[in-house]
Amino acid sequence: MGRTARSRAEEVGITPLDLLDLPLPLRKLLILLLRRREMSYEELQAATTQFGPEERLNSTELEAALAGLMERGWLLRQGEHYRVHFRRLDRHIPAESLWRTVEQPNPTAPPPIDD
Amino acid sequence: MSKIISIHSFRGGTGKSNTTANVATLLAMEGKRVGVIDTDIQSPGIHVLFGLTEEDMRHSLNDYLWGKCDIKQAAHDVTASLRAAIPGKVFLIPASIKAGEIARVLREGYDPGLLNDGFQDLVEDLSLDVLMIDTHPGLNEETLLSIAISDALAVILRPDQQDYQGTGVTVEVARKLGVPRMVLVVNKVPSSFDFERIRAQMKQIYNCDVAGVMPHSDEMMTLASAGIFALRYPEHPVTQTLKEIAAQLMA
Ligand SMILES: Nc1ncnc2c1ncn2[C@@H]1O[C@H](COP(=O)(O)OP(=O)(O)O)[C@@H](O)[C@H]1O
Ligand SMILES: [Mg+2]
Numbered sequence: 001m002g003r004t005a006r007s008r009a010e011e012v013g014i015t016p017l018d019l020l021d022l023p024l025p026l027r028k029l030l031i032l033l034l035r036r037r038e039m040s041y042e043e044l045q046a047a048t049t050q051f052g053p054e055e056r057l058n059s060t061e062l063e064a065a066l067a068g069l070m071e072r073g074w075l076l077r078q079g080e081h082y083r084v085h086f087r088r089l090d091r092h093i094p095a096e097s098l099w100r101t102v103e104q105p106n107p108t109a110p111p112p113i114d115d
Numbered sequence: 116m117s118k119i120i121s122i123h124s125f126r127g128g129t130g131k132s133n134t135t136a137n138v139a140t141l142l143a144m145e146g147k148r149v150g151v152i153d154t155d156i157q158s159p160g161i162h163v164l165f166g167l168t169e170e171d172m173r174h175s176l177n178d179y180l181w182g183k184c185d186i187k188q189a190a191h192d193v194t195a196s197l198r199a200a201i202p203g204k205v206f207l208i209p210a211s212i213k214a215g216e217i218a219r220v221l222r223e224g225y226d227p228g229l230l231n232d233g234f235q236d237l238v239e240d241l242s243l244d245v246l247m248i249d250t251h252p253g254l255n256e257e258t259l260l261s262i263a264i265s266d267a268l269a270v271i272l273r274p275d276q277q278d279y280q281g282t283g284v285t286v287e288v289a290r291k292l293g294v295p296r297m298v299l300v301v302n303k304v305p306s307s308f309d310f311e312r313i314r315a316q317m318k319q320i321y322n323c324d325v326a327g328v329m330p331h332s333d334e335m336m337t338l339a340s341a342g343i344f345a346l347r348y349p350e351h352p353v354t355q356t357l358k359e360i361a362a363q364l365m366a
Binding site for chain 1: 232264288291
């Protein structure tokens with residue numbers, strides 16, 4: 001692979017921080033894939049129907065989700081199997097985007113413990 | 116079923132590495148095969164607790180991330196160095212302590228997919244019952260990845276106003292990532308404090324189980340990470356709490 005092709009391939013791909021921004025069903029799907037490393041469509045279908053009511057995907061939704069993730073370069077298909085595709089990390093996530101991702105303000109600090 | 120457990124704190128010096136090393140040892144004493152991986156690439160340290168020196172490190176996590184070795188080759192069986200009757204095993208995957216190698220990861224980054232593959236390979240190749248991930252404080256990409264793929268997460272905090280806010284961030288992020296089990300560990304609590312009250316307060320603020328409240332201990336301070344506290348002081352209240360934490364994380 002030529003150097004430019006390679007660096008382009010490294011520019012697409014998900015980062016762990018991106019996981020936080022995904023809708024719940026997609027986040028759950030990708031985390032499951034990370035744990036199993038790779039899964040076939042049938043395995044994904046079997047697993048996603050077991051998800052909780054807010055995370056569940058029917059076949060049409062699953063197919064759309066996989067297509068969308070492949071389109072973004074966040075999923076790769078090798079033969080029958082899907083894998084998560086990460087982008088190479090440049091160090092240090094900008095703190096700002098992290099704070100933005102955590103929409104809820106922090107719980108208010110409790111009063112000093114000793115009285 | 117094998118488990119992946121991350122130990123995190125928003126700020127440094129809270130006791131992550133000591134808790135990780137002690138819980139790992141206690142689990143190995145119960146017969147478990149335990150892996151411990153130091154993902155604190157910027158400021159590695161847990162190898163010290165297991166007496167692993169720079170010369171002992173054949174390969175490190177850094178070598179693996181640079182494609183120089185398999186993750187298994189970076190795993191050091193440190194069970195014998197614990198010099199105790201341990202029916203299980205402890206394998207340590209250290210991060211490099213060479214300044215140049217730390218700088219290189221910071222400069223060049225690495226592929227998080229490889230880190231995830233490394234976690235999963237370790238569990239399979241070493242037939243681990245448990246993989247414990249010691250993390251860098253704060254939230255960075257490898258910590259987010261570790262939390263995301265964990266079955267359980269312990270968030271450590273001290274009774275300190277600075278720790279309280281940061282802990283809220285970690286707890287929030289871990290909830291978003293859907294970690295199946297999350298517990299808090301309150302460490303370095305002055306013995307004059309009311310421990311039950313702290314436990315209740317933390318549980319209420321973060322809406323999260325508290326696996327243990329550990330006192331600040333002069334013995335722990337004096338041991339200064341030169342060994343595994345639970346082996347040195349098996350009857351100490353801190354060791355009792357560490358056992359509870361181990362049990363809660365495996366629950
Ligand atoms: N309960 C405790 N009482 C006293 N000292 C402690 C306690 N827990 C940890 N320490 C000390 O705090 C320091 C930081 O601990 P460490 O485990 O390296 O934290 P971290 O990995 O979070 O940076 C070490 O010197 C350790 O001996
Ligand atoms: Mg540490």
